[in-house]
Amino acid sequence: MSARILDGKSIAAELRAEIAAAVAAMKAATGRVPGLGVVLVGDNPASRSYVTAKEKACAAAGIHSREINLPAQSSREEILAAVRALNADDAIDGILVQLPLPDSSIEREVIEAIDPAKDVDGFHPTNVGRMVLGLPSFVPCTPNGVVEILRRAGVPLAGASVVVVGRSQIVGRPLSILLSQKGVDATVTLCHTRTKDIARHTREADIVVVAAGRPHTLTAEMVRPGAVVIDVGVNRVPDASKAAGYRLAGDVDFDAVSAKASAITPVPGGVGPMTIAMLLHNTVEAARRRRSAAS
Ligand code: NAP
Secondary structure, eight states: OOOEEOOHHHHHHHHHHHHHHHHHHHHHHHSOOOEEEEEEESOOHHHHHHHHHHHHHHHHHTOEEEEEEEOTTOOHHHHHHHHHHHHHOTTOOEEEEOSSOSSGGGHHHHHHHSOGGGOTTOOSHHHHHHHHHTOSOOOOHHHHHHHHHHHHTTOOOTTOEEEEEOOOTTTHHHHHHHHHSTTTOOEEEEEOTTOSOHHHHHTTOSEEEEOSSSTTSBOGGGSOTTOEEEEOOOEEEEOTTSTTSEEEEOSBOHHHHHTTOSEEOOSSSSHHHHHHHHHHHHHHHHHHHHHHHHO
16 A cells, blocks of 8 residues: 655645635735734754744735844843733734743743733643633644644544654644544544553554654554554754755654555655644634734
8 A cells, every 4th residue: 555645735835825815804804914923042043944934934824924033142031021022012913932942941931921812832821721621722833733634634533543652742742632622533542752562552543643753753563554644753864965964854664654554744745834834824813813802
């Protein structure tokens, strides 16, 4: 069997076209467009390229963006002041603090300084709590992108047995909550480094989602024939044949697993583009909610 490629790039393009239409309609009706504020601290090249990609996507959808770029040695107070400036800026509906911060010990405090009504990454405890309760909230972009790619690809979720490998607060854990919610109705097993015999779980699954941050975490022996495989991982693997000296690889042993699965996401071009599309979606949603709360 050769798996169907779940093309995140084209699904995200479809979604971004819908978002651009919603932005144009909002502009025609209210004279305003949604705004995204981005705080970038330091000059980590990966963070810089993620922020540039997000700002380009905003521009293409007609969303205004404002970036506050701070030096790596900025103090906690300076970073908090940048967040507060975006909280107070009426043209900004959504705020994103690009992680990791050079000083990761202040990340929690910085995230908690974001107005929950503008928390388009969905990391503020208010939004996490509301999501767990099944109340309207901002859902973190990568897990939301995984659910959206499965939906748009027509993969049945109700009653499906899903194994998620990785329990981080930004991917695995929120994804396990989303998938098990009433209305989505999957049965979820969440695996991590202390799970005994991960393969025993993944071999039983209709859908396996891997977000571990390690190449080859999922091999062909670990999936049953016909399973759907979603690879969230983005790893820089040394590769002398590339100008950059590395290539991007996911967490799944793609060639071997795609010969056994019924559908699989590639890396790059799978979950990554969906994450950006969901950020735009959340920004438009934030603008809608803020404007309807103000009227
Ligand atoms: P993270 O915070 O490092 O968490 C990794 C999780 O995977 C942890 O829960 C860890 O378990 C588990 N894990 C690691 N190795 C494992 C193994 N061999 N077997 C079972 N579980 C294992 O990473 P993250 O932020 O969730 O990101 C995961 C990957 O997704 C990374 O490659 C990241 O770059 C990528 N990512 C991609 C996107 C996108 O848009 N495509 C967005 C976000 C992240 P413990 O908890 O026991 O340590």
